[in-house]
Amino acid sequence: MSAIIDPAALDRPNSYIGKSVPRPNLPKLVEGRGQYVDDVVLPRMVHVAFVRCPHAHALIKRIDAKDALAVPGVLRVFTGQDLAVVCDPWVAVLVHLAGMKSAPQYPLPLVRATWHGEAVVAVVADTRALAEDGVSRVLVDYDPLPAVADMETALAPGTPLIHPELGDNLCFQRINESGDVAAAFKAAHKIVEATFHTGRHTGVTLEPRSILADYNKGSGKLVVHHSTQAPHMMQGVFAKQLRMAEGDVRVICVDVGGSFGIKVHVYPDEVATVAIAKLMGRPVKFIADRLESFGSDIHARDHRIHGKMAVDAEGRITAIDIDDLTGIGPYSVYPRTSAIEGNQVINLVGGPYDFANYRAKTTVVLQNKTPTCQYRAVGHPIAVTVTEGLVDLAAEALGMDPITFRLKNLMRDDSYPRTSPAGMKFEGLSHIKSLGRLMDMIDYPALRAEQDAARAKGIYRGIGFAAFIELTNPSPFMYGIGGARISAQDGCSVRIDPDGSVVAATGVTEQGQGTEGIIRQIVAEAVGVAVGAVRVITGDTQNTPYGGGTWACRGAGIGGEAALQAGLATRAAALEVASAMLQAHADTLDIVDGNIVDRATAIIRMPLSELTRIVYFRGDTLPPGLPRELMQTRHFITKEYPFAFTNGIQACWLEVDVETGLIKLLKHWVVEDCGRIINPLLVDEQVRGGVVQGIGGALYEHCAYSPEGQLLVGSMADYLVPMAAEMPDIEVGHIETPTRESLLGAKGAGEAGTAGAPAAIMNAINDALRPLDAQVLAQPFSPERILQALGKVPMRG
Amino acid sequence: MTTHSITVTVNGESVRRAVQARLHLIDFLRGDLGLMGSHVACEHGVCGACTVRVDGAIVRGCLVLAASLDGASVETIEGVSDRGEIRDLQDAFIARNAAQCGFCTPGMLMCAADLLGSNAQPTRAEIREHISGNYCRCTGYQAIVDAIETTALKRVSSDAGGAKP
Structure with a gap:
């Protein structure tokens, strides 16, 4: 691409790019009328809570759920073995990170628990409180094992191996080198050196990790309400791990209460929740409490x-x-x-x-x-x-x-x-x-x-x-080349509805950054309508183009460009229809503030809503061969x-x-x-x-x-x-x-x-x-x- | 488990329920009444996301037991929004982008309204001090302080100049 939009050159009624336009999703949020996952309540919904390992490293010798199942309201207890029947393990390596290794991870561990806070047993009950009552009554007989706590000695001889099959505790090592470092240090005027520690910390999203999975045994379809940054990626993960078709999995995230990267990963307890929903055939909700967040959020x-x-x-x-x-x-x-x-x-x-x-x-x-x-x-x-x-x-x-x-x-x-x-x-x-x-x-x-x-x-x-x-x-180059099914491309569909309003469905998602706001601005400017005339749909794999979601600062640059191109294409499609209706060359027409105007004089020729009325309800009056594609989809990827x-x-x-x-x-x-x-x-x-x-x-x-x-x-x-x-x-x-x-x-x-x-x-x-x-x-x-x-x-x- | 019958006025409407002794106000509001505007984030009374009013004073919904509220009056973000009590504050939050993910926002607004009710012209330091028990992970707080300050200034100037054309 060569031309870059100059906001000043587009300073016309609908020039929104570069302006501090308020976000469309804030009015509901300031009234407490958003919809986070925990706000969703479904018929026959049950709650899952997890028994979490109190040791850094332990053998799981025996699990006794008898007392837990006796608690009124507790419905089911699931172990790692139970879930492995329906859910495959995953291994997190990327092939472009040469030599990287890790071990298969299951929703719940089969033999050993390997960190303090790891979910070991799942208890399902009518309410979260009852599920926690059940959790407190599950007896897990652990055999504590020596733990690798200090990273400085993780590779030292004599340190226990966390996954013996890997041969050592090394996950990955790489040297990035250019020039002649030794010679430069030898010739240096001064050399400074120091040892820095950056300290382990975590994201603390105010909304904890949240998921509500609903599997319909009749249709074979799974709907997952998920507090996530990457709904399409999660759709693929749930489908793969649970042996389903991607099209049978729908991931929805309406409002997400903070993410910061925390909610772009696959968490065993969340996959366990989905697996349990599939096994039970009813909606299962898991909302992490703060204690389990600290031990299980990345x-x-x-x-x-x-x-x-x-x-x-x-x-x-x-x-x-x-x-x-x-x-x-x-x-x-x-x-x-x-x-x-x-x-x-x-x-x-x-x-x-x-x-x-x-x-x-x-x-x-x-x-x-x-x-x-x-x-x-x-x-x-x-x-x-x-x-x-x-x-x-x-x-x-x-x-x-x-x-x-x-x-x-x-x-x-x-x-x-x-x-x-x-x-x-x-x-x-x-x-x-x-x-x-x-x-x-x-x-x-x-x-x-x-x-x-x-x-x-x-x-x-x-x-x-x-x-x-x-x-x-x-x-x-970040993930895809390593084999990860993480989309670097994103898409946007822009549609003009019969009343002349515009709907934009985007694969990038909103977790508070203002994604919906900027997509609305871009599409309004591209089509030529007021921002108030544009509605943005995000966070629904069934209703948005496939995309990567929002992470690594890609929402504006990737999702925004897809929205711009889709908006421009929609404008061109509308002008093609207008050209036929008005017997004018499309180049002489424009769309400004929701009206088809004469480009040279700015005189209004007809409202966009008149064009859409004819297209949707009186298509018989248009030339038979005329395209009337008032919905356009574009994708963008950097090259x-x-x-x-x-x-x-x-x-x-x-x-x-x-x-x-x-x-x-x-x-x-x-x-x-x-x-x-x-x-x-x-x-x-x-x-x-x-x-x-x-x-x-x-x-x-x-x-x-x-x-x-x-x-x-x-x-x-x-x-x-x-x-x-x-x-x-x-x-x-x-x-x-x-x-x-x-x-x-x-x-x-x-x-x-x-x-x-x-x-x-x-x-x-x-x-x-x-x-x-x-x-x-x-x-x-x-x-x-x-x-x-x-x-x-x-x-x- | 023992249950207690309580009658509570919630956002102006009388509600009668049998509640377990261990049920917290926030779980009562969300689970029993479907009022999802107040949020659960820390469950230890630290973060303020569940801030609501009981008999006019702000409390942590995760630290108050529902069973203790027989005869009390509870107001949530839904109620104060419906009454239009903090419309100006909410508009200032929207204009200043003082909410990002919105999860802390209802509690933050209840806390800010509490401050403006007792101190019509707080300094920025007083605003920061008052909302210190309400965590926001997204904004870094400055936009929130700005929005509260702007609202206070507008209220004072409209009080002073209310009679002017």
Whole structure:
């Protein structure tokens, strides 16, 4: 594609792209009239609750359900063996991740439970409360086994094997290398190195994982109401695992109460629920409670990274060397796999910078903890933390200001297209412009002056920066080439109804990002009607074109382009009919605000509703051979670049209380370039929400485990998430470098905030602590860790 | 299990039910009455998604037992929406995109309405403090603070200038 839409050139009555149009689904949500899965109640619906393993690793010797079945209201109890009769296991590997291995996973384990919190037995009852009564009466005789809790020793000789048939506890290992790293380090003017920990945390969607499966034995059809990001993918998964045709499975997700990547995976307890519905032939609902969410929602970001950077005497980065280790739990998670996060880390480290020599190794090991997988900004916060941490250390070693050092090393804005040392292809980025925009926003000299003045009074404030790249609009290179049935393509059908209103059915989904809003804007503009005349259908595999759903920041860039093309095609189809009706050449006509108009004079020739009346009810009056296809479907997939990278830079200004170790966030800034902005309000709020999620991981959130592999987090009183009082105001600025792969020019915007925030915070804390010769490199940067760095409290064993 | 007969006024309508002693208010509202606007998210009184009013004061629906509410008056997001009591606040949330997934929103609105009922001109810090017990995982809170602040300012200016043309 060559032409890119210029919003100014389309400034006519229905030009909505680039405008802050409110979202159509908010009026119902602010009145509590949405429909989340738990709001759906079906006749003869029953509830399932799960007995969960209290050990990190244990043999299941015997299951006695007699007492549970005696509880009034308890209907059935299912074990792993029971469900294996109707449901096949899955193995989460991708063939393009060479050498990757994992073990077959069943809805409920057959022989051994391999993490604390794994569902072992299912109890079905009339209500959730009764099902829990039943759960408390199931007797499972476990034989506890030695657990692999510490990822550092997972591969050490003598460590027990989680899946003996795999031969070791190694899931995946890859080295990404270019240039001559050894020579660069040998020739370096300065070398800095450090070890970073990013800390295991999780998504905590406010709506827990939820599923309601309804199998009709008469029709052989399965309807699944599911809180998911990827309904078509789940349709395929349920069909395959339960040995059904995809067309006999319908997945519906009306409203989804937050996802952040948590709800794009295959969870054994959810597959178990569907299998039970098939066995019982009646609707079965599973809503995770918060305790089981912490133990069974995927965790993420459990990485230890040794990093080294070499710089020359002029202050240029010459080499980066990374050794990443991550523990992913006992199974790679289906179908995206748990090796992608580590793979992303070694693809993204050093991403914004112009240097030649790169070596990065990731080692992905199995352990007896909750499985990890993709969570918002997959791998990015880790890669950015390492890169930007090393950048600040290098600047300090050289005695350079961190901004001067970044300006010297960031890729030039006129240097694209280019490929990074890690092998990532960049179509067009704007690091230098973004940094310039940030400098306009923050008044850097004033902040430094304020910092100096505060230090004189014993107040320790710091400013931290983090430049970043973000992977969006993924092509099949992310999953498809590895064999995963995950669609990188997406589609949209646009239809004009008899009253002239428009319906758009899209394969991308809504979990709060504003997908329905932007699809509505794009389609309204493309067809030529008011936004109020467009209704958007999402989240229903029976009624939307096949697509991948919403993840990896693809909704706007992929789904949006499909909607634009479908809308333009529908407009052209309507104009072809109008041309026949009005005896005018189609090129001389246009659709504006729901009317067919003369393009040159803007004089209204007839309302769209008159055209549709004739097409639908008086087709006899039209020329017999005239096409009257007022519904058009288009699909879009990126072809030239594996990913559309975005970029940006963040700054954080905070204060460290050196007596308590508490951190007060004073202000946060983000400049990001997501290409064409479809709705500035929604983009800004994606950035702000993303930043706060990054702040959560940096400062508060931690899935803490005992050395034996016991999860120590049981409620939201244990696991802290950001609260309103502690969060700063966040200022957001933009640069727009549209992608030329599409007419729309949009890239993704949902993960940039999360990608950069932890690194900006770490650098700000270390900037504040620099006069005290203290630094922190392990997230979360809790008061205890701050005080340990200051030598005020002892390190824990 | 023992049951208790309770008569409760819910959104202005009298409701009589026999409830188990262990039944929480939020499960009573959702399960027995089909009022799905208030949500269950943490079940430990931490996150505020189940915030409703009992006798005019906001409570956590997951911490109150239904059996304790005989004679009480309960209001939920559905009730205050029907009465139009917080229409301006809801409009501000829509205009500012102060809701994303919407799961926390009903509880957040009940909490925000509570603040504006007792403090007509809260500072941003007071707003942040008051909604601290209501978790939002999507927005990062700033849009919510903006929407509440805007509503407060509009209410004050319309009170002050109500007589003007």
